[in-house]
Every structure is written in structure tokens, then in C-alpha cells.
Amino acid sequence: QVQLVESGGGLVQAGGSLRLSCAASRNIFGTMGWYRQAPGKQRDLVASITRSGSTDYADSVKGRFTISRDNAKNTVYLQMNSLKPEDTAVYYCNAQSAFSAYWGQGTQVTVSS
Numbered sequence: 536q537v538q539l540v541e542s543g544g545g546l547v548q549a550g551g552s553l554r555l556s557c558a559a560s561r562n563i564f565g566t567m568g569w570y571r572q573a574p575g576k577q578r579d580l581v582a583s584i585t586r587s588g589s590t591d592y593a594d595s596v597k598g599r600f601t602i603s604r605d606n607a608k609n610t611v612y613l614q615m616n617s618l619k620p621e622d623t624a625v626y627y628c629n630a631q632s633a634f635s636a637y638w639g640q641g642t643q644v645t646v647s648s
């Protein structure tokens with residue numbers, strides 16, 4: 536079993552920045568990523584990163600968000616710049632292993648206009 540502990544959410548004005556962190560309880564060899572879910576909407580992929588550092592982003596965040604990973608610390612980060620009110624959501628960390636997918640508890644990001 537893997538525990539994922541997220542931190543870094545909060546309230547920020549439009550145009551501001553936040554950095555999310557997600558620490559895994561053990562080494563993750565698969566892809567790690569961030570998803571988000573706004574009220575009444577489905578949970579969607581924001582960004583993902585493989586162990587070797589290959590990244591993928593949702594079109595809506597390209598150029599504004601950057602995902603990174605520190606394999607030595609079992610941690611994935613999401614740097615969010617130029618935040619918009621439509622980025623408001625609960626952000627969830629995800630980690631993939633060979634047989635399972637793990638989720639963090641979620642951290643709220645609220646962007647005020």
C-alpha cells in the first residue's frame with residue numbers, strides 16, 4: 536500500500552501562483568500525476584510525469600503549470616502560475632504502480648477573481 540500526502544493548496548488571487556507537493560510513502564516506479572475536480576464536474580488529468588521525466592499536460596494548463604518529480608524524495612510537484620478562477624478545484628495526486636493506482640486525499644485550490 537502507498538500513502539500519498541498532498542500539501543500546498545490554498546486561496547490565491549487570479550494571476551497568482553501556488554506550488555503543490557505530493558509525498559509518497561515509498562518509491563514509485565510508475566507515472567505520477569495531478570488531477571483536479573471542480574464541483575459538479577468529473578475528475579480530469581492536469582499533468583503527469585514518468586519516472587524518467589516525460590511530461591504531459593492538459594491543454595488548459597499548458598504554459599502555466601509545470602510538473603516535476605524528485606525520485607530520491609518520492610515526491611511530485613505542481614508549480615501553478617498565472618492562476619485563473621477556472622482553476623479552482625480539489626487537486627488530487629495520483630501514483631501508478633504495476634498493479635494499482637493510488638490517490639491522495641486532495642487539496643483545495645481556490646482562485647478569486
